[in-house]
Every structure is written in structure tokens, then in C-alpha cells.
Amino acid sequence: MARDDDVRQVGRAGRRSGPALAVALAAAGVLAAAALPGPASAAPVHHSAAVAAVAAVAAGLSVAPPDPTTEPGGDDPTPEPTVTTDPVPTSAPPTVSPPPETTPPAPTTTAPTPTTTAPSPGRPAPSTTSPTAKDPVPSPPPPPPAAPPAGPPAPAQPPRxxxxxxxxxxxxxxxxxxxxxxxxxxxxxxxxxxxxxxxxxxxxxxxxxxxxxxxxxxxxxxxxxxxxxxxxxxxxxxxxxxxxxxxxxxxxxxxxxxxxxxxxxxxxxxxxxxxxxxxxxxxxxxxPGPPVPGISLHADPLAFDITGAPSTLAVRLRNTGRVDARGRIELTLPAGVTVPDLPAGCTAQPDGRARCDAGPVAAGSSVELRFTVAATPAAQRQSPLAGAVSGLLDPRNGPSRMMQMSFRITAAAALTTPPVARVAPTGSQGVLAAAGQRGADGGGLSVRHTAVLLVTVSGLLVVLALGLATTSLRRRFTDPPAAPAPGSTD
Structure with missing residues (x-):
């Protein structure tokens, strides 16, 4: 009787531990299949789906494999170059030697100067002679172990x-x-x-x-x-x-x-x-021009640093004539470049120009206006651009004198290296290469790291399930047999 009870308990324990083991093995297989790259038509499993599967298996629940139609797939393939029907010359323009590239000078490094301090009064000066005792000559290191025989060469990968x-x-x-x-x-x-x-x-x-x-x-x-x-x-x-x-x-x-x-x-x-x-x-x-006697105009180049913050533009109007005159300066900027806060005495015109009253300008003197100029990121990337400024001197007697000129607008954003188009080989290797590029941006784990992590977690889950099943069986063997129910014929 006791042996039959033990056999029935073992069978029930095996039936109860069997589903848990099957669920753990199924979850491990799903996670391992999701971690390893498959053919080009297989879509990778998202990290959130893998985490949900791990949590469900740990809780003892059955997990259905994720539907590949509801998960985001890989990046769309890069389209082929667009072929236009416009007439294109058959030969390229002639080339000339390029200008030398400007590189920043290498930093100069100098050896640090040794500092010497005088000995304190009453203390002996440090000895500068070498010790007489000779250190024992160290024995030569043992030879390195022989390298293992080289295995078969790795399969050649298509060049990227x-x-x-x-x-x-x-x-x-x-x-x-x-x-x-x-x-x-x-x-x-x-x-x-x-x-x-x-x-x-x-x-x-x-x-x-x-x-x-x-x-x-x-x-x-x-x-x-x-x-x-x-x-x-x-x-x-x-x-x-x-x-x-x-x-x-x-x-x-x-x-x-x-x-x-x-x-x-x-x-x-x-x-x-x-x-x-x-x-x-x-x-x-x-x-500056057209050339007119009695007036001079100058505008400094405008440059934006790598931060893209607003920069300052200085414009100088000089009265080189013999009589005093009232000055006026007008500023014209390209699209995307503006003056957020106009200086005092300046007004915005309907055509987008900024007109400023420079006040009286005495003969032989000059006046300077400074503008705080801002530019959109798109305008900075399109630089160098050009702006224009005009100056007017209107004397009390005599004709007005006008001159205008253009100035250069540059931005450090236009000097940054443009993005490089990474090209992956075709076929299943192309899927691997494209997946590796998506994981190499520093925003998450790479595909290889994700695969190793998921396989490790799957193995741990299998070990945990086997341990739980073994513990359950051992407990069934060590517990005393249950008393038979009243009226039982066993």
C-alpha cells in the first residue's frame, strides 16, 4: 500500500513538474531563436517582448511567441540612386590641384622641469651616490607555452x-x-x-x-x-x-x-x-560702392561658432567729406538670418530690412552700429552666405551720398563632417550588417550582446525549472505518506 501511494505521488509530482519544465524549455527556445539572427525575412524580437517572456516564465505562466507582424522590423532598404532623364554632359569638368588642407597645429609638449628644494637646517642632505650593494641578477623568465595549433580559417566575409x-x-x-x-x-x-x-x-x-x-x-x-x-x-x-x-x-x-x-x-x-x-x-x-567721394562704409564678417548662438555684426559709416551730415544704415540679411532685438533707433521694414538712424556724423568722424544676429540651423548649414549693408550721408546742403557693400556669413556647423552612408552586403549577411549598424549608435545593446544576454537568461531559466522539479520530487519522497481517506479500499 505504501509503495503504491509513493508511486501515485511520484506520478502526480511528475505530471505537475512536467508542464513547468516544458514551459521553461519553450521559453528558452523562443528567446534563443529571437536572439540569434535568422534569414532576411525574419524580424528581430523587440527587447520589451523578451523581458515580458522572462517575467512570465519566472511567474510560472505560459508565454505565447510574439507575433512578428506586430513587432517593428528592420530598417527599410536603402533605395537605389534615382536616375533622371535630364541631359547630363558625358565628360566631367577638368580638375586642378586642390588648396592645402588647414589643420590645427599639433600641441607642443615640454618635459617638466625638475624642482629642487634646499634641505632644511639641521637635516642631512640626501645622498646622491648609488648603493654599493648590487641587486641579484633576475633569472630569465620561462619560455612562453607553445601556441595551440591553428584551427580552420574563418569563412571569408564579404567586404563592407x-x-x-x-x-x-x-x-x-x-x-x-x-x-x-x-x-x-x-x-x-x-x-x-x-x-x-x-x-x-x-x-x-x-x-x-x-x-x-x-x-x-x-x-x-x-x-x-x-x-x-x-x-x-x-x-x-x-x-x-x-x-x-x-x-x-x-x-x-x-x-x-x-x-x-x-x-x-x-x-x-x-x-x-x-x-x-x-x-x-x-x-x-x-x-564698397559704387564709389562716391565723401563717404566710407565697412562691415565685418559675421561668424557663428559651433554652438550656433547669436553673433555680433559691426558696421561702421564714416564721413570723409568736408561738411557734417546725418547718417543712416540699412541692413539686409539672407533667409534664415535675423536680428531678434534691433538696436535703439532701428526699425524693421516691410521688405525685411533693418533701417537705423545713425544721427549726425561730423566731417572726418565715423559712427558704428552693432547688431546681434541669429541664424537658424538650416541657414548655418548652408553657409557661407552673404549679407548686405548700405550707408547714407545726407548733408544739410548738397546731394546725399550713398554706398553699399556685402559681407560674408560663415558658421562652424557647415564645417562638420557629413554623415557617411554605410553600405551592407546583400543576403542574410546584409541583415546582420544592418542590425549591427543599428546597435552601434550607443543608444542600446548591440545584436551580439543582446543574443548573449538572452541565451544566458534562457539557460538560467532552464536550470531554475530543473531545480524546482528536482526539489519537488525530493520533497515527495521524503514526506510521510498521507493517511488513506475513510472508506478507501486501497
Whole structure:
């Protein structure tokens, strides 16, 4: 009788521990399958789903595998380069040597000067002689153990490449000869650098402001309103070169100042999907003028630091004539650049200009106005830009004298390295590479770390379930048999 009771208790204990063990093993399998990368069609399980599964198994509940249709999948594949039907020149513009890159000077390091202190009175001076006793010569270290035999070579992984491109421009700076010509030819230097790790095909396009026309740059052709596109270069990784874009500045373009244009480059590679692009603006800088005797005008360049905080613009108007005059200064800024708080005596005009009354300016003296200028992040990224300022001297007797000029606007935000397009190989390896890129941003665990963590947790759950089952069986064997119920025939 007692043996039969023990057998029935063991069977009941086994039936009760069996579901718990099965649930733990099922949960471990689900977590391990979610942690390990699968084929390209499998969607990774979100961290919250894994945590919920672990908590449910610890509580002794059954957990259904997550529905892959309700969890976020991987990133959308990068689209292929867009092919346009616009006419594109068959040859690229000629290249010239790029300007030298400016790098900050290396910090100078000097050895620290040893400090000597005089001995205190009554104390012996420290001895500078070496001890006579010789230290024993240490025995040579034992030879390192032999390296284990090398295993089979790891399977070759497809090479990973990165697309990257950067463009920098120089301004169109006009000299005083502009005021004597009907139109002035000028060249815009554009420097392109392949910052990726693949051989790329680089396209160049640029847009000119109103008042400037193309002057026949070889390898470039108009494709729209004031927009030009050039042929492609083949640039090796690390290659850096310049090209000269020919333009013509009209004689009345100064009436439309400030003038700014833009340049854009796009890079792609036949061995990679996606594209990399970068753009930068350029400023058209006019000299003070038209030349008028009795007046002088100057505006300092405007620069924004890496924080993007507002910066100060100084404008000076000088009366170089023989009679006193009343001064006025007008400031014109490009889109995205504003003066939040106008100085005293300044008013905002309907056309966006700021008009300031400079007060009386005596002959031979000057007046200076300082503006606190702010710019949006988009405007700073498009820099260098151009602003314009005009000065007016109105004497009590005689004609008024007016002069205007443009000034340069730069921002450190435009000098930051553009993002690099990471290109992953195709197939299941592409899924692994793309998942590794998503986990390498520092915002969470990488896929490999997540897999190791989930497998470890799954193993611990299996061990815990086996331990609980063993403890339950051991307790059933050691507990005294229960008394038979009244009327039982066993």
C-alpha cells in the first residue's frame, strides 16, 4: 500500500513538474531563436517582448511567441540612386590641384622641469651616490607555452564599404574693377573629397543667384532655371581634387545684393546601394560702392561658432567729406538670418530690412552700429552666405551720398563632417550588417550582446525549472505518506 501511494505521488509530482519544465524549455527556445539572427525575412524580437517572456516564465505562466507582424522590423532598404532623364554632359569638368588642407597645429609638449628644494637646517642632505650593494641578477623568465595549433580559417566575409563625399567652396570676391565693367568674369573654386572607402562616381551640380550667369564651364550644362549639372568623376577612396566653375557677374547685380549660390555633390558606387551627398553655399562679395567721394562704409564678417548662438555684426559709416551730415544704415540679411532685438533707433521694414538712424556724423568722424544676429540651423548649414549693408550721408546742403557693400556669413556647423552612408552586403549577411549598424549608435545593446544576454537568461531559466522539479520530487519522497481517506479500499 505504501509503495503504491509513493508511486501515485511520484506520478502526480511528475505530471505537475512536467508542464513547468516544458514551459521553461519553450521559453528558452523562443528567446534563443529571437536572439540569434535568422534569414532576411525574419524580424528581430523587440527587447520589451523578451523581458515580458522572462517575467512570465519566472511567474510560472505560459508565454505565447510574439507575433512578428506586430513587432517593428528592420530598417527599410536603402533605395537605389534615382536616375533622371535630364541631359547630363558625358565628360566631367577638368580638375586642378586642390588648396592645402588647414589643420590645427599639433600641441607642443615640454618635459617638466625638475624642482629642487634646499634641505632644511639641521637635516642631512640626501645622498646622491648609488648603493654599493648590487641587486641579484633576475633569472630569465620561462619560455612562453607553445601556441595551440591553428584551427580552420574563418569563412571569408564579404567586404563592407562606406560611401562618403564632401564639398567645399570659395567665395566669389570682386575687386574695385567691377564698378568700371559692364560684366565681370569670375571663377568659383569647388573642392571635392571622397571620404568613403569605395571608389565612387561623383556628380556635381550648382545653382547661381539672379545676376550671375554661367560662362561655359567645360563638362557642365544648364538643366533648369539657373541650375547646372556636370559630368561624373571617378574618385578613389581618399581622393581630393578641385574644379573651376566659370561665371559672369552682371554690371547691375550689385543692386540685388546680398547674393548667394549653392553647390551640391552626389556620390554612388556600382558595388553599393544608396548614395552620399553634401552641399555648401558660396557668397558673392561686392566691394564698397559704387564709389562716391565723401563717404566710407565697412562691415565685418559675421561668424557663428559651433554652438550656433547669436553673433555680433559691426558696421561702421564714416564721413570723409568736408561738411557734417546725418547718417543712416540699412541692413539686409539672407533667409534664415535675423536680428531678434534691433538696436535703439532701428526699425524693421516691410521688405525685411533693418533701417537705423545713425544721427549726425561730423566731417572726418565715423559712427558704428552693432547688431546681434541669429541664424537658424538650416541657414548655418548652408553657409557661407552673404549679407548686405548700405550707408547714407545726407548733408544739410548738397546731394546725399550713398554706398553699399556685402559681407560674408560663415558658421562652424557647415564645417562638420557629413554623415557617411554605410553600405551592407546583400543576403542574410546584409541583415546582420544592418542590425549591427543599428546597435552601434550607443543608444542600446548591440545584436551580439543582446543574443548573449538572452541565451544566458534562457539557460538560467532552464536550470531554475530543473531545480524546482528536482526539489519537488525530493520533497515527495521524503514526506510521510498521507493517511488513506475513510472508506478507501486501497
Amino acid at each position: 564599404g562606406e560611401l562618403g563625399v564632401r564639398v567645399t567652396t570659395e567665395d566669389l570676391v570682386l575687386d574695385d574693377g567691377y564698378w568700371n565693367a559692364r560684366s565681370t568674369p569670375a571663377t568659383l573654386r569647388v573642392t571635392v573629397a571622397n571620404t568613403g572607402t569605395l571608389t565612387e562616381q561623383v556628380r556635381l551640380g550648382y545653382t547661381l543667384p539672379l545676376g550671375l550667369d554661367g560662362a561655359g564651364t567645360p563638362g557642365c550644362a544648364p538643366v533648369g532655371t539657373r541650375t547646372y549639372r556636370c559630368g561624373e568623376w571617378t574618385a578613389a577612396p581618399g581622393a581630393r581634387f578641385s574644379t573651376l566653375v566659370r561665371v559672369r557677374v552682371n554690371g547691375d547685380a550689385w543692386r540685388r545684393m546680398p547674393l548667394s549660390g549653392s553647390v551640391r555633390v552626389t556620390a554612388y558606387s556600382p558595388s553599393a546601394s544608396g548614395t552620399a551627398a553634401d552641399d555648401e553655399g558660396f557668397a558673392v562679395l561686392f566691394p
